[in-house]
Amino acid sequence: MDEKIIEFENVTMFYDADDEEGNKAPIPALSNVDFSVEKGEFVAVLGHNGSGKSTLAKLCNAIYEPNSGVVRVKGIVADDDEKADEVRRIVGMVFQNPDNQIVATIVEDDVAFGPENLGVEPSEIRRRVDEALEAVNMYKYRHREPHKLSGGQKQRVAIAGVLAMQTECIVLDEPTAMLDPVGREEVMQTVHRMNKEMGITVVLITHFMDEAVKADRVVVMDSGRVVMQGKPREIFSRVEELRSHGLDVPQSTELCHILGYGEGVLNVDECVEMITEKLGGAR
Ligand code: ADP
Ligand code: MG
Numbered sequence: 001m002d003e004k005i006i007e008f009e010n011v012t013m014f015y016d017a018d019d020e021e022g023n024k025a026p027i028p029a030l031s032n033v034d035f036s037v038e039k040g041e042f043v044a045v046l047g048h049n050g051s052g053k054s055t056l057a058k059l060c061n062a063i064y065e066p067n068s069g070v071v072r073v074k075g076i077v078a079d080d081d082e083k084a085d086e087v088r089r090i091v092g093m094v095f096q097n098p099d100n101q102i103v104a105t106i107v108e109d110d111v112a113f114g115p116e117n118l119g120v121e122p123s124e125i126r127r128r129v130d131e132a133l134e135a136v137n138m139y140k141y142r143h144r145e146p147h148k149l150s151g152g153q154k155q156r157v158a159i160a161g162v163l164a165m166q167t168e169c170i171v172l173d174e175p176t177a178m179l180d181p182v183g184r185e186e187v188m189q190t191v192h193r194m195n196k197e198m199g200i201t202v203v204l205i206t207h208f209m210d211e212a213v214k215a216d217r218v219v220v221m222d223s224g225r226v227v228m229q230g231k232p233r234e235i236f237s238r239v240e241e242l243r244s245h246g247l248d249v250p251q252s253t254e255l256c257h258i259l260g261y262g263e264g265v266l267n268v269d270e271c272v273e274m275i276t277e278k279l280g281g282a283r
Pocket of ligand 2: 055
């Protein structure tokens with residue numbers, strides 16, 4: 001598994017804006033970022049607001065071009081429209097607000113929109129749409145109106161839209177931020193299934209630590225830079241360092257850290273095990 005699907009090399013990106021006097025004042029969004037994703041990997045990207053996560057996501061999907069440095073998607077640099085289209089056949093995107101991604105008035109038409117744009121044959125589109133809706137557990141809602149669905153259901157329809165384009169990689173920019181706990185869980189299960197069962201590479205941008213815990217690798221951003229990366233257990237052992245970047249740790253990690261019982265506990269089960277062991281040992 002060491003084929004790189006996404007590769008950022010020394011990428012710098014800023015937005016043009018005007019300051020109060022109307023002079024051009026570029027706003028830095030990414031500074032000298034090196035970042036890569038291997039085929040089949042599940043990478044979580046963390047960082048407080050304004051740290052550059054969405055900018056990174058949009059560069060993966062050729063929505064933006066970097067001001068300097070290079071972004072490669074399977075070796076392709078999206079420096080013209082044709083190559084940008086090629087990149088978008090490899091990397092699909094799901095955004096935070098499900099309502100901004102719906103383009104049709106019927107669920108199955110919405111899912112068909114992507115492959116239609118790619119010029120896929122109608123019979124093949126039919127097959128892909130059904131398969132994609134099955135994969136996200138939304139097949140029985142195929143004739144419904146998307147705006148009447150719950151947030152979690154809408155996000156699963158958006159994911160089906162990406163699946164129907166058969167991209168190898170999906171970048172999700174805080175897909176659960178606007179969802180209730182049930183919707184979050186539905187979406188996270190779907191994303192994990194896509195990764196494990198379909199082999200789709202996942203880049204999940206999130207501010208929920210418990211979502212990052214389940215990734216293969218965690219990347220932490222701060223002020224447009226990648227400041228930490230490693231396996232979840234390693235990253236969540238560095239409690240104070242995470243705090244210095246404005247992030248919390250999962251509650252179970254925090255509890256064991258406060259109790260002085262040890263670092264790198266990732267979930268409730270491990271926390272219970274750790275406490276039981278410590279209390280048992282003290283008896
Ligand atoms: P995040 O997703 O981590 O919140 P962003 O990538 O959205 O971070 O933003 C990084 C920086 O770029 C922030 O300072 C933000 O204010 C700025 N920024 C983002 N989008 C724009 C834009 N369209 N115009 C101007 N500045 C922007
Ligand atoms: Mg963002």
